[in-house]
Amino acid sequence: MDFQATLQSHGAMLGRIVASYEADPAQQQELLQEVSLALWQALPKYRGEGSLKGYIARVAQNKCITHVSRAAKAPRRTVLDERLESNAPPLDEQVAKEQMRQKLLAAVRELPLNLRQVTTLALEGFSHKEIADALDISENNAMVRFSRAKEMLKVAMRKLDHPKHTVAAQHRTGTGHG
DSSP states (O other), X not given: OOHHHHHHHHHHHHHHHXXXXXXXXXHHHHHHHHXXXXXXXXXXXXXXXXXXXXXXXXXXXXXXXXXXXXXTTSOOOOOXXXXXXXXXXXXXXXHHHHHHHHHHHHHHHHSOHHHHHHHHHHHTTXXXXXXXXXXXXXXXXXXXXXXXXXXXXXXXXXXHHOHHHHHHHHHHHTOSOO
């Protein structure tokens, strides 16, 4: 199997999977190199069971999980990407879209690992069956996990959009910790 061709055809997906686990662009590049090495080592072991895309995603997920477990004690930081294209939409639209993307990525990174895995693959367009195959779980389990993840993401996105309102509402309803 041609590693370069495989890397070229699935590189964008790998980059997005890596970005869902790591916020820092420099660390993303390092992790992408680790994923590429893991993929190079794993490709000869691919036996054609299930889709190649699913196999590649599983290798990437596993390497990202290892990265997250190693970096769990390190403080998190987010770097704002200030690159703008000259023929891009108006600046305010770009900023709003990037802010929404960053909020979604931050919310995805905060999901429990089992829900993050399913969400990352779903955002890549994987079907519930492909997710199940990639994560070695049942299709029903993949659907349940994704449903839970969507609910958690909705709550997280609301909190990110209205942090003061959420805290005030918690105090009014007695659910706050203060």
